Amino acid sequence: RRKESKRACPGRKGAELGEADEAELQRLVAAEQQKAQFTAQVHHFMELCWDKCVAKPGNRLDSQTENCLSSCVDRFVDTALAITSRFAQVVQKGGQ
Secondary structure (H helix, E strand, C coil): CCCCEEEEECCCCCEEHHHHHHHHHHHHHHHHHHHHHHHHHHHHHHHHHHHHHHHCCHHHHHHHHHHHHHHHHHHHHHHHHHHHHHHHHHHHHHHC
16 A cells, blocks of 8 residues: 655644645636736737727727727737647657
């Protein structure tokens, strides 16, 4: 029978994490980091597109400005997806 290693959990007296718990915690942290990175990227795209498309802010966006913003963000998203896909292909080929 395999003995599960345990690691102390900082800040919690007597609390220990097993290997499975630690792996799950790492997975959750990675997922949260991905969410934060995605949110930051969306904000960055919107800032760039806002500067490009919005000449003067008003109470409402006209249709030309809305179309510009939509197209701008779509281009960034398409580019990010293409880069991510290509990177995944390179990593997969490197692992073979």
